[in-house]
Amino acid sequence: MKRHIARTGSVLGAKCVSTEVLHVVAGARMDRPRFNRDQEGLMPARKAVALISGGLDSMLAARLMQDQGVHVEGLNFFTGFCVEGHTHAIRKDKRARPLRNNALWSAEQLGIRLHIIDVVDEYKDIVINPRHGYGAHLNPCLDCKGFMVRKAREWMETHGFDFIITGEVLGQRPKSQRRDTFPIVARESGAFDLLLRPLSAKLLPPTRPEREGWVDRERLLALNGRGRKPQIGLAGTFGFNDYAQPAGGCCFLTDENYARRLSDLWQSRGDKRYDLDDIMLLKVGRHLRVSPAFKLIIGREEGENRFLRGYRQRFTHLAATDYEGPLVLVVGEAGEDGLMLAARITARFGQGREAGTVCVLAQVPDGTEREFHVTPLPSSELPPEWYL
Amino acid sequence: MKLHAEIVDARRLLCPMPVIRAQERIGQLAPGDMVEILCSDPGALHDIPAWCRLHGHTVLSTVTEDDEIRVTVRVGPRVTPGL
Ligand code: SF4
Secondary structure (H helix, E strand, C coil): EEEEECEEEECCCCCECCCCEEECCCCCCCEEEEEEECCCCEEECEEEEHHHHCCCCHHHHHHHHHCCEEEEEEEEEEEECCCCHHHHHHHHHHHHCCCHHHHHHHHHCCCCCCCEECCCHHHHHHHHHHCCCCCCCCCCHHHHHHHHHHHHHHHHHHHHEEEEEECCCCCCCCCCCCCHHHHHHHHCCCHHHHEEECCCHHHHHCCHHHHHCCCCCHCCCCCCCCCCCCHHHHHHHCCCCCCCCCCCCEEEHCCCCHHHHHHHHHHHHHHCCCCHHHHHHCCCCCEEEEEECEEECCCCCCHHHHHCCCCCCCEEEECCCCCCCCEEEEEEECCCHHHHHHHHHHCCCCCCCCCCCCEEEEEEECCECCCCCCCCHHHHHHHHEEEE | CCCCEEEEEECCCCCCHHHHHHHHHHCCCCCCEEEEEEEECHHHHHHHHHHHHCCCEEEEEEECCCCEEEEECCCCCCCCCCC
């Protein structure tokens, strides 16, 4: 089914005058431009693949392209470190917040298809060996951008798209969004001048989509710096409300506490290795590095306990039998004394912390069980440096 | 059209992994096929229907029992990116 719509609109005062033939795809609430009118007549709409993080900037960049009659589809990369989804799903006390995936939400607002791509394995090399080093914590932002744009370039080539857009703004991030780093991303990703940053395009050399007239450079923006006012104004113009505003970066690698736990993981292993379960577990519970040989992960509430229970086949775990309390995972080799100490700590974080004796059941992954009758460890014997 | 539903076991996976697993399986199925996605992350209750809306698939039911969620989807028309 096709319908023909003449559309006019304006963005930040720039008049949009393209007449488009919009296309409705069965089953999807999407208006897709199939042709654009230029001086020569009708030509097929150009196709852009947009990196959609779930934040406002990538949404605005995509919308600016749609306004110029470009067909846009979104890519969202799942690295395992994304702030998206996980923690709010685990902790019960965070349930008041909507359980939405912001990238999917953005795509729905835009009416574009979103392809979520699992890059967990490939991304390890970026985190472990970043060519350009880390930002404030363990965030390899410049390598990460180059990686994501490279993946987008490969997707673009496979699916016959014309160019790539991102929501990057010049000067917004001190390490990765600078005038001298933008060309690095374009070069190392192999995207070169097929990478367009619509929000800052007027401050940058014209890309091929601009030079070839696939998009009108005059209707792109010249945003610069860390201020958010223009983006917020633009969001209002487009009717985007309730968009995500992540406080730090777009992933846990920018988080100081998380980075400390990841460093500890690598240090305890003697090399920089991880799997998906490792990095998920770093987001959950209290982590106590009790000795170089092992650490404890202690559930803080029922949602976390439930999540940690999913790892009972992999780790020795403890819980008090006669009082409410946490599920505790033992990560590493605790030995006899270590297990006794783990039992006392388990008792200390439960309802029996004031009791004389608490019964704690320890189960190893092969199903063997041990019962400990222990005195809860007093807080004075919990050194602050154990907390990761 | 198959009468039985293909099963995607995404239990213990946190969002967006259930969506990714569903996306991979649905990409291999024919229009009209059914797929049942088993999840434990409550985020899937929102994310899988949202992804289905974007890609033209139909969520037939979502059932939550204890800590398990079952989302049943009928695969929509095959759509090539860019078209
Ligand atoms: S904050 Fe994380 S996801 Fe965002 S660019 Fe930096 S490393 Fe990549």
